[in-house]
Amino acid sequence: MRNLTQAIADWITAGGREMGEIRIEPTANGFVLRHREDAPAGEATFTGPEAARDLAHFDDAGNFRALKSAPNLRHGWRLTLTSLAELRRALDYFYPAMTGVWLSHQQGSLGFVPLRTTLARQTGMYAVTKKISDAQAQTMIGQFCRSDGGCLKRILWPVSAGLPVTSLPAEKFESAAPAQELPLLCAEACNLLVAKARQVVKQSAEPA
Amino acid sequence: MFAKPHSALIIVGHGSTVNADSSTPTYDHAAEITRRGIFGEVYCAFWKEEPSLRQVLHMVDADDIYVVPNFISEGYFTRTVIPRELELTGPVSQRDGRTIKYCEPVGNHPRMTELLVRRAAEIAPGVPPQKTSLLIVGHGTDLNDNSAVAAKREVERIAERGLYAEVLNAYMEEEPLISQWDEAATQPNVVVVPFFIADGLHSYEDIPVLLGIATESTGAASATQKEIFRRNPYRLRGRTLYYASAIGTEPLFADVILDQVTAFDATHANAALA
Numbered sequence: 001m002r003n004l005t006q007a008i009a010d011w012i013t014a015g016g017r018e019m020g021e022i023r024i025e026p027t028a029n030g031f032v033l034r035h036r037e038d039a040p041a042g043e044a045t046f047t048g049p050e051a052a053r054d055l056a057h058f059d060d061a062g063n064f065r066a067l068k069s070a071p072n073l074r075h076g077w078r079l080t081l082t083s084l085a086e087l088r089r090a091l092d093y094f095y096p097a098m099t100g101v102w103l104s105h106q107q108g109s110l111g112f113v114p115l116r117t118t119l120a121r122q123t124g125m126y127a128v129t130k131k132i133s134d135a136q137a138q139t140m141i142g143q144f145c146r147s148d149g150g151c152l153k154r155i156l157w158p159v160s161a162g163l164p165v166t167s168l169p170a171e172k173f174e175s176a177a178p179a180q181e182l183p184l185l186c187a188e189a190c191n192l193l194v195a196k197a198r199q200v201v202k203q204s205a206e207p208a
Numbered sequence: 209m210f211a212k213p214h215s216a217l218i219i220v221g222h223g224s225t226v227n228a229d230s231s232t233p234t235y236d237h238a239a240e241i242t243r244r245g246i247f248g249e250v251y252c253a254f255w256k257e258e259p260s261l262r263q264v265l266h267m268v269d270a271d272d273i274y275v276v277p278n279f280i281s282e283g284y285f286t287r288t289v290i291p292r293e294l295e296l297t298g299p300v301s302q303r304d305g306r307t308i309k310y311c312e313p314v315g316n317h318p319r320m321t322e323l324l325v326r327r328a329a330e331i332a333p334g335v336p337p338q339k340t341s342l343l344i345v346g347h348g349t350d351l352n353d354n355s356a357v358a359a360k361r362e363v364e365r366i367a368e369r370g371l372y373a374e375v376l377n378a379y380m381e382e383e384p385l386i387s388q389w390d391e392a393a394t395q396p397n398v399v400v401v402p403f404f405i406a407d408g409l410h411s412y413e414d415i416p417v418l419l420g421i422a423t424e425s426t427g428a429a430s431a432t433q434k435e436i437f438r439r440n441p442y443r444l445r446g447r448t449l450y451y452a453s454a455i456g457t458e459p460l461f462a463d464v465i466l467d468q469v470t471a472f473d474a475t476h477a478n479a480a481l482a
Contacts, residue, residue, distance in 0.1 A: 100266035
């Protein structure tokens with residue numbers, strides 16, 4: 001049995017303060033979280049980890065955030081948490097599974113899955129995604145996963161064995177982060193990218 | 209109540225990339241089970257949202273893990289997608305020193321009948337069941353899905369109780385159509401309960417439009433969409449109509465999730481003894 005809460009505690013002790021767009025401040029009574037772009041004054045105050053679920057659910061314009069690691073976390077709030085257990089739960093609402101994936105990576109137990117492997121196992125409406133060409137996949141990843149406007153995760157997977165993703169800057173594939181930052185690691189293409197691949201294949205199949 | 213402080217529970221929902229309310233019941237049931245302190249850890253995972261089925265096991269500390277699908281029936285998702293994405297080998301999977309126990313979907317549990325009856329009674333307080341037609345609405349045309357079979361089974365079970373004058377199945381996209389509710393139902397009171405896991409486009413808009421209690425939407429926010437459940441009763445086509453939210457929003461679903469864990473243990477303890 002592992003202990004993710006303790007791993008988060010150790011990271012905080014070692015100076016860990018940022019995760020995605022979140023800034024984490026240890027206080028005498030626990031932790032205060034806010035958007036890292038917000039100045040620490042005048043925000044609406046929320047309490048407890050369950051509030052994080054609502055804060056992460058909609059962007060500044062009130063739109064549903066289907067991808068929690070998209071760089072569109074809403075602004076203007078502060079969340080107070082009273083324990084490490086609460087911090088762990090809140091971080092799981094803001095960036096689902098990302099602390100756990102990070103710990104697995106630290107422990108050397110995080111594998112990665114090439115895009116082709118992910119697409120090959122799809123069934124039903126997504127079975128068609130196998131037909132995407134390497135060039136189409138590169139273009140799609142370059143647009144969909146880009147950190148500015150797409151997704152903040154760092155990509156650990158290639159298109160296929162021996163074929164890395166070349167449509168994004170090299171730092172997008174760097175798993176190591178500065179000590180104060182807990183990296184968001186992408187070990188496998190998400191369902192949103194698979195759905196996008198379906199769209200790409202369907203569109204290219206349409207007669208011009 | 210049992211206690212499993214050294215086990216984790218993962219509740220699996222479908223989720224959605226467009227409907228912000230799709231994951232809400234699954235999270236609500238998880239919050240209720242967390243509050244009761246039965247499991248050491250409780251998580252949600254989704255097919256279309258994060259945490260995904262591929263990610264969720266990284267969240268878990270415990271080595272003993274129960275997985276309960278928050279699905280209305282067995283079918284494509286419970287038999288193909290969830291086992292494949294979690295890399296399960298059967299009801300009990302051993303991997304990396306962990307034991308993963310794959311339970312039946314909530315909709316399969318016999319208590320679903322009780323929940324449907326309860327929901328029907330709640331939305332039509334004081335209305336005599338012997339003068340009421342109860343309609344259970346399912347989707348209907350889902351490929352590889354047994355949701356229609358499950359809905360038929362529930363209708364039969366409720367009818368056996370002899371409480372309501374009649375209990376009928378209806379579907380959005382196949383016969384008997386929910387749009388013809390007034391032809392199917394013979395009673396002055398009609399209670400309609402959607403047999404769905406979450407509220408969304410089907411329960412907010414599609415079914416209300418088919419019933420005739422709403423017009424095609426203008427894309428209003430979900431807060432106003434919920435109004436459709438607060439305007440009961442509706443008087444139209446010579447009847448008094450009561451419309452409920454999706455059965456999966458019923459708080460007692462948390463108990464059914466726990467019941468499926470108990471049922472899993474009972475089945476597999478018996479198997480071990482046999």
